[in-house]
Amino acid sequence: MVFSSNIFLLYFMPVFFLLYFVMPRKTRNYVLLLASLIFYAWGAPEFIIQLVASVVANFYLVKLMCRSNDPRLRKWLCGISIFIPIGLLLFYKYGNFTMENLNFFRGLFGKAPHEWKRILLPIGISFFSFQSVTYTLDTYRGVNKPMERLTDFMLYITMFPQLIAGPIIRYCDVADQIRSRESSMADRLQGFYRFVIGLCKKILIADVIGAEVDAVLGPSNLTGLGAEQLAEIFNRVAALDSTTAWLVALAYAFQIYFDFAGYSDMAIGLGRIMGFKFPENFDNPYTSRSITEFWRRWHMTLGAFIMNYLYIPLGGNRKGKGRMYFNLWICFLISGLWHGASWNFVIWGALHGLFICLDKLFLGKVMKKIGKAPSVILTFVTVVLIWLFFRIEDLGLTWTLITRMFAFDFVAPNWHDVIQLVITLIVAAFFSFITLTKFGQRLQEKVYFTEFNSGQHIAVWIVSIFAFLFCLAALNASGFSPFIYFRF
Amino acid sequence: MKNTTKLILFILTALVLFLPMAQEHFKLFKFRSLTGVVAEAPQPEVTFSNYTNRSLQQWTESHLKLNYGLREPLTRFYNQYMWDFYRHSNLLEKNPEKDNTKKMYMDDDGWLVETPYVEEYYAGKGRWFANDSLGMANYFSQEAFRLYQLQKILEKEGTRLFVLLLPGKELIYPEHVPETDDFPKDKVFSLWKYYGIKFKEMGINHVDVGQWFLEMKDTVDYPLFPQTGTHWSNYAVLHVADSLIRYMEQLGDIKMQHFTIGEREERTVNPDDDLEQLMNLARPLPKTPNYYASYTIIEDSTAFKPMHITIGDSYYWNLLNATPFGKVMERIRYWYYYNSVYFDFDYGHKNIKEVDVMKEVLDADFVMLAYSTAQLYQMSQGFSQQLLVELCCDEEDLAAATQELAGSLNISDEEARKVVMKNPNRYIPALRDSIPTQRSQKFMQYHGIQQ
Numbered sequence: 001m002v003f004s005s006n007i008f009l010l011y012f013m014p015v016f017f018l019l020y021f022v023m024p025r026k027t028r029n030y031v032l033l034l035a036s037l038i039f040y041a042w043g044a045p046e047f048i049i050q051l052v053a054s055v056v057a058n059f060y061l062v063k064l065m066c067r068s069n070d071p072r073l074r075k076w077l078c079g080i081s082i083f084i085p086i087g088l089l090l091f092y093k094y095g096n097f098t099m100e101n102l103n104f105f106r107g108l109f110g111k112a113p114h115e116w117k118r119i120l121l122p123i124g125i126s127f128f129s130f131q132s133v134t135y136t137l138d139t140y141r142g143v144n145k146p147m148e149r150l151t152d153f154m155l156y157i158t159m160f161p162q163l164i165a166g167p168i169i170r171y172c173d174v175a176d177q178i179r180s181r182e183s184s185m186a187d188r189l190q191g192f193y194r195f196v197i198g199l200c201k202k203i204l205i206a207d208v209i210g211a212e213v214d215a216v217l218g219p220s221n222l223t224g225l226g227a228e229q230l231a232e233i234f235n236r237v238a239a240l241d242s243t244t245a246w247l248v249a250l251a252y253a254f255q256i257y258f259d260f261a262g263y264s265d266m267a268i269g270l271g272r273i274m275g276f277k278f279p280e281n282f283d284n285p286y287t288s289r290s291i292t293e294f295w296r297r298w299h300m301t302l303g304a305f306i307m308n309y310l311y312i313p314l315g316g317n318r319k320g321k322g323r324m325y326f327n328l329w330i331c332f333l334i335s336g337l338w339h340g341a342s343w344n345f346v347i348w349g350a351l352h353g354l355f356i357c358l359d360k361l362f363l364g365k366v367m368k369k370i371g372k373a374p375s376v377i378l379t380f381v382t383v384v385l386i387w388l389f390f391r392i393e394d395l396g397l398t399w400t401l402i403t404r405m406f407a408f409d410f411v412a413p414n415w416h417d418v419i420q421l422v423i424t425l426i427v428a429a430f431f432s433f434i435t436l437t438k439f440g441q442r443l444q445e446k447v448y449f450t451e452f453n454s455g456q457h458i459a460v461w462i463v464s465i466f467a468f469l470f471c472l473a474a475l476n477a478s479g480f481s482p483f484i485y486f487r488f
Numbered sequence: 489m490k491n492t493t494k495l496i497l498f499i500l501t502a503l504v505l506f507l508p509m510a511q512e513h514f515k516l517f518k519f520r521s522l523t524g525v526v527a528e529a530p531q532p533e534v535t536f537s538n539y540t541n542r543s544l545q546q547w548t549e550s551h552l553k554l555n556y557g558l559r560e561p562l563t564r565f566y567n568q569y570m571w572d573f574y575r576h577s578n579l580l581e582k583n584p585e586k587d588n589t590k591k592m593y594m595d596d597d598g599w600l601v602e603t604p605y606v607e608e609y610y611a612g613k614g615r616w617f618a619n620d621s622l623g624m625a626n627y628f629s630q631e632a633f634r635l636y637q638l639q640k641i642l643e644k645e646g647t648r649l650f651v652l653l654l655p656g657k658e659l660i661y662p663e664h665v666p667e668t669d670d671f672p673k674d675k676v677f678s679l680w681k682y683y684g685i686k687f688k689e690m691g692i693n694h695v696d697v698g699q700w701f702l703e704m705k706d707t708v709d710y711p712l713f714p715q716t717g718t719h720w721s722n723y724a725v726l727h728v729a730d731s732l733i734r735y736m737e738q739l740g741d742i743k744m745q746h747f748t749i750g751e752r753e754e755r756t757v758n759p760d761d762d763l764e765q766l767m768n769l770a771r772p773l774p775k776t777p778n779y780y781a782s783y784t785i786i787e788d789s790t791a792f793k794p795m796h797i798t799i800g801d802s803y804y805w806n807l808l809n810a811t812p813f814g815k816v817m818e819r820i821r822y823w824y825y826y827n828s829v830y831f832d833f834d835y836g837h838k839n840i841k842e843v844d845v846m847k848e849v850l851d852a853d854f855v856m857l858a859y860s861t862a863q864l865y866q867m868s869q870g871f872s873q874q875l876l877v878e879l880c881c882d883e884e885d886l887a888a889a890t891q892e893l894a895g896s897l898n899i900s901d902e903e904a905r906k907v908v909m910k911n912p913n914r915y916i917p918a919l920r921d922s923i924p925t926q927r928s929q930k931f932m933q934y935h936g937i938q939q
Contacts, residue, residue, distance in 0.1 A: 006552035007545075010512075014505035045540045185494035192501055420574045454493040461497045465504050470569075472508070473562035476553045477570075477578070 001042045002164070003195075003266045004202050004475060012039065013270075020274065029155055029178065032274065039160035040124075047122035051158065054084050058132055059153045062139050066146045074140065081136040085129035093126065095119040097341035124164040126338055128157050130305055135171040137309060144172045152178050161270035165263050167281040167301040170308075174276065183275030186451055189461065191272030194448070196464040196471070198265025203471045205428050206259035209251045212421045213391070216240070216248050217401075222393045230394075237400050241411045245404035251421065252391045253384040254428035257286065260299070279304075284444075286383070286432040289375040290367045291355035294383060302338075306331050325360070329353040339390070344398070348389040355382065376436065511557025519560035523765040528554055561770075568770040577767045592718075592763050598773060599664035600763040601657050602718045604862035609658035609665045612675040628679065630911060632686045634872035635857070637913075639692055640923045641879055642849065648739050649855045650693035652732075653683055654720070654803050656861035657713045660701050679864040695735055697728060698861065710779040714756065716764035719803050722810045723779035729811035736794070736854055745791040745816040750782035759806060785812050793818035795851060799826050799871050800858035807858075821848060826869035845871070846878040850934055870909070877912050879931050880924045889915040 001008050016035045023031050041048040058081050065077035096119055103113035135156065139146045147153040156178055162169055183191075218225065218233040225233075240248070264281035271278040285298035295303050311331050317324040329350070336349015355363070367375040385402065392398040415422075434440030452460060510516055531547055538544045570576045579591040592602045639649045658665050659680065680698055687694040701712050701724065712724040720728065726749060737744050754777040758765060764773050796817045798804050804822060808814045822830040829837045837843050849855055859867050877886065886908065893915055894904035908915045918926040 005549055006556055007548055010508050010552060010556055014502070014509065017505070018502065042545060045542070185491060185498055188498055189494055189501070416575065420570075420576060423573070457494060457497055461501070465501070468504070469558070469562060470566070472556075472558070473566035476556065476559065477563060477566045 001039050001160075003263065003270075004199065004207075004471075006476070007042070009199075009472060009475075017273065028274075029151065032159065033151055033155045036155070036158040036160040036163060040158060040163060043164075044123050046120070047125075050088070051122070051128070052154070054088060055132070055154050055157050056150065057084055058136065059147065059150050062136055062146050065136075066139060078136055078140040082133055085132040089125055089129040092119055092121050094337075094341045127166045127168055128163060130168050130302075130309075131157055131171070133309060134168070134305065138171045144175050147175070147178075159271075159276075161267040161276075162278060165260070165267070166299075167264055167267060167278055168305050169278055169301065170304070173279060177276050181275035183273065186457075187275060188273045189457060190452070191269045191274075193460055193464045194269030194272060195266050196269075196468050197447070198262040198267075198269060199471045200467050201258040201262030201265060203474050205424055206255050206262060207474075208420060208424045209255040209428065210259070212418075213248055213252050213255055216244070217252075217392060217397075220391060220393065234397060234400065237397055237404065240401070240404045241409050242405055242407050243410045243413055245401055245407075247413070247418065247421065247425070249384050249388055249401070249405060250425060253286075253380075253387050254425060254432065256387060256390070257282075257432065258428060284432065284435045286380050287376055287436050288379050288383075289372065290359050290364050290379055291352060291382065292359040292364060294379060295352070295356065302335065306335055310334065325357045328356050328360075332356065342393055344389050344393050344395060347395070348386060351386045351389065355386075372436075376433075508557035512555060513557070519558075520564075522560055522563060522768045524768070564768055564770040567768050571767070571769055577769075579763075579766055591766065593666045593668060595664045595666040597664065598715065598775065599661065600716050600718075601665055602763060605656040605658040605718075606665055606668065607671050608656055608862040609662060610668070610671040610673045610675060612677055612679065628682060628867075629686065630913060631867050631872060632683065632690060632692065634876055634913060635687075635868070636690045636692050637919070637922070637924060638872055638875060638879075641876075642855070645850050647849060647852055647855060648693065648736070649857075650695065650735075650739060651683075651687065651867075652800070652856060652858035653680060653687075653694060653696045653698055653864070654801075654858055654860040655680070655698035655701050655712075657718065659698050659861050660705055660712055678861075680861045683864060683867070693739060695732065700731075711776060714760035714778050715775040716756070716773055717760040717762045719759060719762070719806050721778055722760055722806065725806045725810050726781065726783070729807060729813040732807075732813065733816060740792075740794065740853060742792040742794065742853075743788075743790060744794070745785055745788050745812075747783045747785045747812045747816070750784060752779055752781040754778070755780060759809075783812055785815060791816075794853035795819045797821040797823065797848060797852045797855045798858055799823045799855070799868065801825060801860055801863045803860050804858055821852070823871070826871045845875055846930060847934060849875060873909055873912050876919060876924070877909070877916070878928060880918055880926050880928055881912070881916055882928050882930075885916050885918060 001012060003009075012035075016031075020028055020031050020035075037048065037052070040051060044051075061077050061081040061084075065074050065081065068074050068077065095116075099114060099116045106113055135147075135153070138144050147156070156169075156171060156174060157163075214220075216236060218229070222230065222233075237245075261282045268278045268280070279301055281299060281301050283297040283300065285294050288294035288297055311327055314327045314330065315323055316327060332349045332353030333346060334349070336345045336347070336352070339345045339348070359367075367378070370378075388398050388401060389395075392401065413422075435444050507516075529547060529550065531551070532538045532543045534544065567577065575594075580594055592600050593606050594600050635649065635651065642649050683694075684696050684699065686692075701720075705712060708723070710723040711721055713719075714721045719725075730747070733744050733746060736742070756772075756775060756778045757780070760778045761772070761775075764775075767773075794817055796819070798821070802824070804824075808820075808822070814820050820831050823840055823843075824830060826840055829840055829843055832843065857868055857871075886905070889908045889912075890901055890905045893899075893907060894901050897904065897907075899907075913919045918924055
């Protein structure tokens with residue numbers, strides 16, 4: 001189930017919140033757990049048993065680990081507990097990728113390819129696997145005590161607001177809230193407002209832009225398309241004028257931001273209605289002055305995970321500069337591969353890793369010197385170009401698009417055809433860059449982080465209800481589109 | 489006090505969240521329903537396998553999309569927003585995921601034109617034969633030839649057959665056909681012109697409504713086609729009804745009932761805004777007013793009320809609904825696209841396959857084929873072939889022609905029969921005469937003649 005679906009908006013959400021709030025406080029976690037399992041089972045029926053089994057196994061392995069006084073046994077149990085979610089992630093996410101590459105190399109040596117049945121990817125596996133790892137490692141490191149009750153641990157992993165696409169919540173950040181939390185009326189209302197903001201980002205911006213991107217670039221996953229369809233996409237991209245090529249590239253940059261940030265807003269909002277304080281996942285990433293800063297603002301919970309559970313354990317910057325660059329590269333390569341099992345994601349990660357290293361070497365200083373506006377623009381353009389590797393599976397097609405962007409054959413578009421796209425892009429750009437101004441920062445502070453008084457509540461509530469109904473209308477007037485980050 | 493406000497807002501939020509669900513199940517409010525038809529997939533059985541293969545989930549989502557409570561007002565509101573801000577309508581836009589979503593075009597003056605008529609304007613159905621003038625002549629002249637044969641045969645039986653050559657919006661108002669690259673602009677042949685000339689040459693009874701409209705276009709007080717509708721306007725069709733009654737009187741040498749036109753009113757109602765209705769907007773589009781008038785049938789006990797059959801496209805609906813045309817008939821039948829059957833109340837037939845076509849035609853006083861420009865390429869839609877065979881051939885004639893063709897082309901009897909039925913004049917010798925003299929046993933039986 002996804003947040004921007006009718007079944008969620010019209011049935012699941014109202015019924016769940018009704019039950020949640022009418023039930024006694026003590027039983028609310030059970031209501032939430034049951035709802036979360038139904039939420040997952042609706043969208044991924046074949047994986048629900050496996051999800052539950054792996055969570056149960058991890059819970060008892062960690063419990064056993066904590067009870068043991070033998071350091072070697074503790075290490076072993078910790079390793080097994082990490083291996084279960086990561087092993088499942090490797091199998092489901094990289095099984096097809098491994099076989100494709102294996103067969104490619106077999107082909108080079110004239111050997112027949114291995115036959116295999118394509119493996120389906122359980123939705124959200126990248127996210128709940130990582131959360132499982134944070135629980136094991138934080139407990140192993142003594143950052144927090146293990147959960148007393150299996151249901152609490154299961155709730156931490158499967159809680160529906162963040163089950164599918166994060167934010168990746170560290171166990172230590174949410175453990176106390178699972179045991180006990182308060183949700184005031186203000187939290188409930190502001191959680192709802194935040195949910196609606198996310199819904200608007202997804203439906204009114206990301207989906208509108210996404211339809212135009214798909215119309216040019218075809219589906220993001222080209223596997224399964226016939227030769228004729230692929231040739232059609234290639235020919236279409238090769239024939240683009242530079243204006244359209246740039247519009248497509250910009251459109252995708254805004255699509256992925258508003259899609260993912262929208263999802264995170266919805267998750268944070270839903271959590272807040274119940275009294276959870278989930279960490280923020282985005283902090284105006286397109287206002288960054290360098291790629292390093294971009295990664296401090298984009299998908300912040302993934303950045304924190306990689307920092308805490310990969311970069312620092314690899315040695316971080318403690319083992320010399322050479323090792324630091326190597327560690328950074330590894331982290332970004334893995335981050336790329338985490339996003340998707342294909343070479344375009346690896347290249348996307350590698351390019352980000354490269355720019356982060358360049359920032360540390362000299363680029364960061366250059367960006368500081370050239371001033372705020374030029375550095376923001378240069379960083380944004382770099383990010384836009386690197387996003388193309390993320391969006392397009394075929395590297396040849398990415399290259400074709402980039403060559404069209406820099407062919408400098410700009411032509412005025414047919415405004416009637418692109419008016420909605422252009423207006424939506426302007427709105428997206430406005431909200432992406434507004435925090436570069438003091439007014440924008442104040443606005444963000446007001447909307448996201450300030451407690452409203454009664455008058456403000458009434459005004460924001462009216463706007464939210466109107467926006468919610470408008471999103472419902474837009475959702476059903478156009479085609480259905482799941483979130484981009486679902487497939488990661 | 490502050491908490492009371494928040495509590496009230498929280499309760500109101502819950503009510504709003506439950507409102508679509510409540511509306512879906514209990515229909516709390518009555519909304520203006522949306523126009524148009526959406527084919528909904530049948531609900532899959534609620535089984536474990538349908539759940540695991542996700543067909544149940546997919547159906548639920550698509551079902552809710554079409555049936556959620558508040559759908560009508562929210563869809564209209566959203567469509568209005570898309571229209572006001574972007575001049576976009578699903579019916580005007582091409583959706584890359586779904587073919588055939590583009591139903592109409594709009595010019596700069598806000599005139600809506602349906603796709604087939606824009607296509608007819610630029611390309612024309614005759615383009616199929618653009619490089620094969622002989623093929624073109626054969627294809628359409630055979631239809632004209634069959635109509636001629638039928639006209640002559642039926643005349644002797646007291647049934648008058650005639651054709652209405654109806655204009656499309658593109659013929660009368662080409663200035664409102666918008667510029668588009670969606671169709672090849674290679675129109676070299678107008679079927680409307682072709683049939684007009686051919687029917688005149690062959691002496692086939694017909695009324696060229698297109699020509700008549702073109703002649704009066706600049707002198708009429710109201711548009712002959714409404715700005716936001718696809719068919720002839722209410723104003724135009726009242727003129728047509730009057731003229732048609734006079735034409736039938738002349739053709740059948742009979743006297744029929746006439747009507748007088750009363751008070752007129754300026755407004756626009758369905759179906760003069762049928763294309764606009766499909767846009768499902770919240771507010772009506774600005775448009776030039778149309779003409780509506782009451783009518784009174786002049787009672788005349790000496791007038792003859794004929795039995796009338798119409799075969800054709802949807803233009804007939806206006807003639808029937810906006811004028812007294814149907815009311816001055818003893819009985820009407822409407823064989824819509826020679827497929828669906830309307831007004832066959834005596835028998836409750838739904839499809840033409842259930843109808844004894846020959847008997848119905850021989851019982852009737854008039855048979856009218858009425859096709860507009862964009863539909864002329866499929867004139868009669870198999871009616872002329874079927875009736876000709878039923879009137880003049882027996883099963884043995886058909887079987888002999890079928891077998892001969894199957895043998896010579898090495899195809900199955902079934903395929904051969906289809907080919908023969910498409911062009912029976914070519915394959916059945918008895919039908920090659922300009923006026924076939926042979927009659928079928930079925931025809932004899934109709935007249936109670938034993939062979």
